[in-house]
Amino acid sequence: MTRSAIRRLVPGEMNVRGSDLAMLVLGLVIAAAARAASFAGLLGALGVAFVLVNVARVVGWPDREPPLSRRAIAILVALILVVPLRDLAGRAGDLAETEGLSGLGEHLADRRSLEADPSLAPPLVPGDRPLTYFVHATGEHVRVRLGPSTEWMEAEALGHDVFRVDYDPARDGAPPPRAHETLASIEVDGSATTRTLLASTPGPHPRWLHLSPDRTHACVTSEETDEVVTFGPGGEGARTSTLDGPTDCAIDDAGALLVAHRYAHQLLSIDGDGTRMIELGSLGALSLAVVGGHAFVVTDAEEAALIRVGLLGEHETARVALTGHPTFVVSGGGALFVTTAGPATLSRISLEGTIDASRALVSPAVHLTVSPDASEVVLALTDFVEDGAPHLGNHYVEDRLATFDATTLALREDRPTARRTPRQDHAGDVDRGASPMGLSFTARGTLLVAFAGTDEVWELDGLAPPRILDTAPHGLSAPFSAAELEDGSILVTSPSSGRIGTFGQDRALRSSLALALPDRELLRTDPDALQVRFGERAFFEATRSGISCQSCHLHGGTDGAFHNIGGRLAAPTLDVRGVIGTSPYLRDGTYPRLRDLYEVAVTEYRGYREPGGDRAQNLEAWMRTLPPPPTLVARAPERERRGLEVFVRAGCGDCHAAPAFTSLALHPIEAVFPDAPTRAEGRVLDTPSLRSVASSAPYLYDGRATSLDAIFRDHNASDRHGHTDALSDEDLDLLIVFLRSL
């Protein structure tokens, strides 16, 4: 080989020819002129340039340097390219959006975290409630420790490198109160690996106020801090510790306080004689009513039901199976009124346990109350259509109070609450009456409504204009409930502020019970916690259109209804809880980061009424702290292991991969559901996580499957959403047992 060979291999000029340069310049000019904002567009422009240059060469354009100096050529090229390059740079954001490049770092970080060996999900340690973790690890024996302040926990092997760990902060130790990160250790066959997890210890959240029958006392629970606050005749509050996860409370005729719990399986009864436990078996309770010596609780554990227990200690004395997920039970006029979500219903049930009347609702009740004469039951709703199909577009979310006949449940009055005021910027802007929450009648028969979206409490007297109490100036942002005591004073709770205010008859603040630090103090001591608090408020805060996150994601969960945000495919609302570490978000994976969801509020719902800091970051900070809902079924390890076998055999784990039971990947809908009745051409589907799937009906991207069973038996004819055709009935049952255990 000779020097000439080397010259060919190492050319002096990097082999850039005039025609190459012309092709590049022409390609960029064409891309700019065609306003290309995608890889395909850019390549198409280069392709056109390639053809044009080749045609020029074929017809005689010589491939030699033009009679200009190199500097002159460089200046000429720069001058030609300056406008197209500026134009293309201006569309770089659009290009990144189109090609899924924006937020790619966050998405890849989440994927790497889930694909590591070992990996653990969710990457969150709640200091206030039990949580089940799944670990994916290659090994036989796995132990997990969620931080220096927690104990080592043995993981239960389910097979196929999947392990399960049940964590209970009360038993295994909680992260330090102000820690926002914790270093977890995963030990696989003696070899330990560390993972950084988000630590979250929420402060007190007083939510639903309940009055004693004579209105002299009131109570409210704080599920996050395991306490109940009671108020006596003077409006003075007293805090009492309870069991794990108090969801609701009630005060009976004799003045005894009863508390229901989500995680503890007992009712707590506190009276002058002391404290008693009333066993509920293996059930956690979501809501509680006390009538005639009996407590009535609704539960979602195992199966949805209304349970009656005797206050003298008798175990379950009656049970009514419910359809959907129960949300509230209230009593009035010798009957019980129960609401459910997914499907949304309102039922009147006798104290003996028979369903007297039931009706479907378009969206689940946010809250409900019964009038003092027990003739009416009033529901706070985000949408309502009398005997009609639900609205599909979420611009139809219309906050309202619907009044039903307490006997027949026939509609008596449907009153939209969203109001326009002179502060509105555009026609349709909403300034008042958004996101109604807790309802309560006064002794006079007027209705108190707390509006978390617009920081106010209304007192409604018939059709007269409401008497409005603005709560935010008193440190009571996003109020949840209001109740009037016998002396005319009004109690107002604000979970996001951890505060309960007492207003006098003149509606001036008389006292304020701060269960949590005020914002100013939190800013000084724990700014990260303050950001989470602001995020929680932003979740309830109404946009100019009157819609808030709460409008569809009721209480941080889901309304189980269908919405088509911005003209996308109408799909059931996703649960907000447990989304940490599962980028991208929304059904079609449009948003790579949680904070990007803020764009929906700004573009679809006209933004917020007032400036409020970095709501996007705040919302993200709060949503990241929400653990997935608890698993509702009792454990059946052997059947779950066999179910996991079926899960793997059917190929479910290829997309719903452990430990988060999602691979975070996007799929064309027609590839997975080629025979879906809903038009899905050109639509993308983000693989949803299967955590808490038992409580997230309806199923599939368009919600056409109403049960887990129906997914496989009725809606997988193509056998592409898992290979379930060949599965026996027993296999399918086992698969569903496994899914329900997630």
Next chain:
Amino acid sequence: MSAAADVDRLTTRMTLGATALSLSVAVSSALDVSSEHRLISGSGALAITLLLFALACSPAATWLAPKRVELAVALRRARRSLGVLAMLAALSHATLGMVGYLGSLDLGPILTVPWLRDGGLALLILVALGLTSFPIVTRTLHVRAWSALHRLVYASALLAALHATGAPFGEAWVGITTLLVVLALLLARPIVHAIALRRAARPGRNAT
């Protein structure tokens, strides 16, 4: 044996060696997947690895040229073979993907999802490059400016890396690693060239 025969032998060895290594990567990638998607995952890994080997040939040849001319020439020749093999592997991968994953030969779904679109574009470029790697094709089509077209191999590799990063059956590190390797090769190109030029200019150090 003549220098030309040495180069031919080296070219064959390098092509076979790189293909064997690529197959090994492909098999390991296929084993990571738990079901019928193994073939899709494996063929994709094979195409990407072959493409990376093809991309690495140019800077390696430039680096070696001042001292090991035969090896450098063999690398330049192996680049074409590896590139064509990468194209064939990518075509197989696309066919398997359309049948096994998309369930039809309908191109519509490919346009909807970014990672599928990236893969489609990468394949389109590879096919264009593969076809213009044969002089008979360039002559027949009157393609004169094919060398500029072949610089798009980097675009193809970047798109293939993005495709691998977003693809559901396999791990993200494959795409991330590919992305990093392509960017490193892209950056290395002018640096290696400058160093090789300097080395080639030194008197008495050239291979004979």
